[in-house]
Amino acid sequence: MIIWSSLSKLEKKTALSRPAMANSQQLKQTVGDIIASVESKGDAAVIDFTRKFDYPDLQSLVLSQENIDTLASSVTAEVAGAIDIAFNNIKAFHDAQLPSDIALTTTPGVNCELRFTPLDAVGLYIPGGSAPLPSTVLMLGVPALVAGCDNKLLCTPPNKQGLIAPEIAYAARKCGIEAIYLCGGAQAIAAMALGTDTIPQVDKIFGPGNSFVTEAKQQVSLRADGAAIDMPAGPSEVLVLADEFADAEFVASDLLSQAEHGPDSQAILVSNSEALIESAKAAVERQLSTLSRADIARPAMENARYILADSIDDAILVSNAYAPEHLIVQIEDARSLLPKIKYAGSIFLGPWSPESAGDYASGTNHVLPTYGYAKNYSSLGLLDFMRRYTIQELSADGMRNLGPAIMALASAEGLDAHEQAVALRMQKLANANDKGDA
Amino acid sequence: MIIWSSLSKLEKKTALSRPAMANSQQLKQTVGDIIASVESKGDAAVIDFTRKFDYPDLQSLVLSQENIDTLASSVTAEVAGAIDIAFNNIKAFHDAQLPSDIALTTTPGVNCELRFTPLDAVGLYIPGGSAPLPSTVLMLGVPALVAGCDNKLLCTPPNKQGLIAPEIAYAARKCGIEAIYLCGGAQAIAAMALGTDTIPQVDKIFGPGNSFVTEAKQQVSLRADGAAIDMPAGPSEVLVLADEFADAEFVASDLLSQAEHGPDSQAILVSNSEALIESAKAAVERQLSTLSRADIARPAMENARYILADSIDDAILVSNAYAPEHLIVQIEDARSLLPKIKYAGSIFLGPWSPESAGDYASGTNHVLPTYGYAKNYSSLGLLDFMRRYTIQELSADGMRNLGPAIMALASAEGLDAHEQAVALRMQKLANANDKGDA
Numbered sequence: 001m002i003i004w005s006s007l008s009k010l011e012k013k014t015a016l017s018r019p020a021m022a023n024s025q026q027l028k029q030t031v032g033d034i035i036a037s038v039e040s041k042g043d044a045a046v047i048d049f050t051r052k053f054d055y056p057d058l059q060s061l062v063l064s065q066e067n068i069d070t071l072a073s074s075v076t077a078e079v080a081g082a083i084d085i086a087f088n089n090i091k092a093f094h095d096a097q098l099p100s101d102i103a104l105t106t107t108p109g110v111n112c113e114l115r116f117t118p119l120d121a122v123g124l125y126i127p128g129g130s131a132p133l134p135s136t137v138l139m140l141g142v143p144a145l146v147a148g149c150d151n152k153l154l155c156t157p158p159n160k161q162g163l164i165a166p167e168i169a170y171a172a173r174k175c176g177i178e179a180i181y182l183c184g185g186a187q188a189i190a191a192m193a194l195g196t197d198t199i200p201q202v203d204k205i206f207g208p209g210n211s212f213v214t215e216a217k218q219q220v221s222l223r224a225d226g227a228a229i230d231m232p233a234g235p236s237e238v239l240v241l242a243d244e245f246a247d248a249e250f251v252a253s254d255l256l257s258q259a260e261h262g263p264d265s266q267a268i269l270v271s272n273s274e275a276l277i278e279s280a281k282a283a284v285e286r287q288l289s290t291l292s293r294a295d296i297a298r299p300a301m302e303n304a305r306y307i308l309a310d311s312i313d314d315a316i317l318v319s320n321a322y323a324p325e326h327l328i329v330q331i332e333d334a335r336s337l338l339p340k341i342k343y344a345g346s347i348f349l350g351p352w353s354p355e356s357a358g359d360y361a362s363g364t365n366h367v368l369p370t371y372g373y374a375k376n377y378s379s380l381g382l383l384d385f386m387r388r389y390t391i392q393e394l395s396a397d398g399m400r401n402l403g404p405a406i407m408a409l410a411s412a413e414g415l416d417a418h419e420q421a422v423a424l425r426m427q428k429l430a431n432a433n434d435k436g437d438a
Numbered sequence: 439m440i441i442w443s444s445l446s447k448l449e450k451k452t453a454l455s456r457p458a459m460a461n462s463q464q465l466k467q468t469v470g471d472i473i474a475s476v477e478s479k480g481d482a483a484v485i486d487f488t489r490k491f492d493y494p495d496l497q498s499l500v501l502s503q504e505n506i507d508t509l510a511s512s513v514t515a516e517v518a519g520a521i522d523i524a525f526n527n528i529k530a531f532h533d534a535q536l537p538s539d540i541a542l543t544t545t546p547g548v549n550c551e552l553r554f555t556p557l558d559a560v561g562l563y564i565p566g567g568s569a570p571l572p573s574t575v576l577m578l579g580v581p582a583l584v585a586g587c588d589n590k591l592l593c594t595p596p597n598k599q600g601l602i603a604p605e606i607a608y609a610a611r612k613c614g615i616e617a618i619y620l621c622g623g624a625q626a627i628a629a630m631a632l633g634t635d636t637i638p639q640v641d642k643i644f645g646p647g648n649s650f651v652t653e654a655k656q657q658v659s660l661r662a663d664g665a666a667i668d669m670p671a672g673p674s675e676v677l678v679l680a681d682e683f684a685d686a687e688f689v690a691s692d693l694l695s696q697a698e699h700g701p702d703s704q705a706i707l708v709s710n711s712e713a714l715i716e717s718a719k720a721a722v723e724r725q726l727s728t729l730s731r732a733d734i735a736r737p738a739m740e741n742a743r744y745i746l747a748d749s750i751d752d753a754i755l756v757s758n759a760y761a762p763e764h765l766i767v768q769i770e771d772a773r774s775l776l777p778k779i780k781y782a783g784s785i786f787l788g789p790w791s792p793e794s795a796g797d798y799a800s801g802t803n804h805v806l807p808t809y810g811y812a813k814n815y816s817s818l819g820l821l822d823f824m825r826r827y828t829i830q831e832l833s834a835d836g837m838r839n840l841g842p843a844i845m846a847l848a849s850a851e852g853l854d855a856h857e858q859a860v861a862l863r864m865q866k867l868a869n870a871n872d873k874g875d876a
Contacts, residue, residue: 018662081843081846089544089545092542092544093542096542097552102531104534104801106527106531106801107527107801110527114819131853135847167851204814222656224456224670228814228815232660234662250859256855260853260856261853287855290858291855297855334831343827344827346829346830347827348830348831349829349830350831352834354863356844356848356856356857357830357832357837357844358828360848360856361847362544362545362548362830362840363830364550376641378827379826379828381826387815388821389782390784390817391776391785392791392795393786394790394791394795402523402795405519405524405798406794408519409517409572412520412572412605414569414730415698415699416731417697417725417735418794418798420691421792421793425792
């Protein structure tokens with residue numbers, strides 16, 4: 001247990017430090033080579049890498065519509081029903097985010113508009129690995145559907161049968177995803193960013209992944225012929241704020257929910273109650289022994305931090321300094337604390353709001369800024385699947401009204417041609433006036 | 439003149455190609471060294487670089503409030519009035535973009551919220567160079583003011599007097615910018631991203647610049663301890679769509695407005711009228727000879743492209759393929775073409791809407807995606823100065839209603855602890871029920 005008030009400034013910083021991210025020169029080089037290979041050899045390179053890393057017998061990168069149908073219909077009724085419920089909640093919450101276009105007359109005769117439009121083509125990346133992630137399909141696919149993106153494609157590595165998990169096929173169908181490609185890793189990111197004969201180029205790539213995927217997303221986002229990406233990534237993390245009234249078993253289960261994501265997951269408990277911290281620690285040990293993923297959660301919990309703060313206000317300051325991806329507030333009248341909370345990707349209020357609720361089904365998006373990025377990036381939302389552009393239209397009167405100001409500013413900046421573009425128009429209007437149009 | 443329908447697919451691509459951007463290994467290294475130097479030596483490094491590149495006698499990085507006042511009050515009444523008009527229009531258009539928070543009950547007892555909040559600290563970069571740019575101060579400063587960012591600082595290189603242009607001081611005052619620092623280039627970007635004793639660290643950096651500034655913004659945006667940035671940058675560009683009814687002098691003046699920004703500026707005219715193209719070319723020659731910045735505009739116009747399309751619809755397809763930063767539509771009933779126009783940072787409709795209007799005073803933002811980024815990035819707006827986060831709060835009923843779906847999904851993903859976090863809560867509710875609470 002860390003006693004916050006006893007720490008020096010430097011010790012406080014260390015207590016909240018995150019693990020270094022893999023960004024070695026070696027990783028950059030390997031990923032750069034994969035991207036170059038996909039760029040020069042296209043599908044052949046993507047197939048080669050997929051055979052090497054995922055499924056040796058791969059014949060085609062395309063998962064056929066027939067296979068998708070068969071897989072989707074093999075999902076159990078219970079899981080299909082759960083996906084349906086999650087889909088509906090996530091859709092409702094993202095429907096509510098649909099923005100309104102703006103039209104405004106700023107000066108008589110000067111009309112300005114801001115319009116929102118969906119991105120044309122989006123690429124959704126779903127990692128393979130130890131468990132299928134239909135929830136991530138929903139978190140990426142539903143906003144793409146609600147935004148109205150014309151082309152929604154999904155890349156995910158094939159499993160040992162050369163297919164994908166039925167739940168992923170079912171969730172993808174719900175979201176109207178048009179195509180599923182059997183590839184993962186940096187090669188999938190490169191294919192979506194640059195396009196191959198089989199895999200169309202997309203405008204923006206979304207989704208989580210390992211260090212190769214993260215590095216590849218970064219590299220393609222720096223290329224003008226590449227793709228935009230959702231947000232920078234880091235290991236997942238939770239910070240739980242709890243007082244003496246919190247249920248220690250609940251607190252422990254929320255810390256462990258985070259820990260089971262991966263050995264580099266960060267779990268932090270901050271409380272003003274030493275008794276709560278002690279009972280949460282004991283509950284963690286008890287629950288840990290029952291988990292099937294204990295071998296993943298245990299090393300993560302070895303890096304867990306239990307911080308004792310002098311007061312609830314101090315505990316909130318610790319959370320603000322950390323800027324957690326997930327912030328769980330198990331304090332009496334949790335909502336009343338919101339005005340003091342500065343940074344978090346998503347906030348879970350009260351005893352009945354575990355992280356699992358937002359991870360799966362409450363309606364909020366589970367793609368959130370990690371690694372302190374909650375200070376300057378947003379949680380994923382509908383707007384990330386759209387772009388904004390502006391329109392302006394001046395009438396002759398608008399030009400008469402605004403022309404002199406534009407000319408004065410252009411002149412102050414020494415930009416003659418900008419000034420002349422207005423002067424010529426003002427002159428034409430003056431000439432028209434002279435001819436009796438006044 | 440390029441006859442579009444005569445070109446092969448490859449020739450079309452070449453006709454719309456943009457100049458390669460400077461991103462040599464040398465540039466990366468130089469900028470990386472500058473950032474490392476600012477990181478290790480702080481203010482001393484920033485002062486050294488500024489003395490070397492901008493003003494040898496620099497004493498302090500801070501432009502005193504007294505100096506700002508004196509400079510601001512020395513602006514002529516005409517220019518001050520023009521800045522006031524531009525400020526009011528830009529403010530009105532960005533005020534209209536203020537988003538509304540969302541609160542939604544997705545399932546009975548499950549409340550989800552999306553909240554918008556201003557970024558805390560933003561760094562605005564204003565280049566030095568041949569002309570002061572008060573308009574850019576407004577385009578960055580007004581949305582920061584409207585968003586409500588607590589800390590708005592501005593970096594700009596000192597001029598030959600060790601000061602800044604009075605117009606910049608005046609515009610900065612209007613926007614409530616709290617501090618102005620006398621530095622530019624990669625060193626200014628590094629200082630804002632990492633912080634020094636004098637210059638506070640910011641959450642996000644905005645603004646245009648040369649290749650050093652652009653590279654520095656990219657490098658700091660890749661660091662977890664760095665800062666977010668507004669958008670990727672490229673040379674400025676305009677595409678003018680015109681028909682036979684367009685005024686050739688207006689068209690020429692709009693092409694030249696773009697060309698005078700820099701020798702790498704791109705100016706493209708696409709028309710279905712050969713006569714209009716010929717008269718626009720002649721008008722460009724005539725107007726060019728009168729411009730004070732002809733030596734900048736002339737090389738840019740040597741790379742200008744005049745494209746003859748078979749029809750207005752074809753001309754729009756050319757524009758969509760190019761995805762211009764600025765799109766000027768000087769075609770009869772320009773507004774009716776909007777549904778066909780796919781990509782542009784900002785669209786200027788009709789004869790009385792020159793690019794200068796949006797550059798300075800109509801109200802729209804002049805920071806726009808260039809280099810084809812209009813396909814996947816937005817024009818700068820109020821939302822870029824804010825971040826979004828979510829909140830969820832389940833009541834006991836909410837947990838009862840949603841718990842089974844969450845558990846089914848967690849189980850399908852093999853995440854026991856996620857399931858357990860819900861199971862424990864469901865159990866507690868069931869126990870409470872058994873005790874007569876039902």
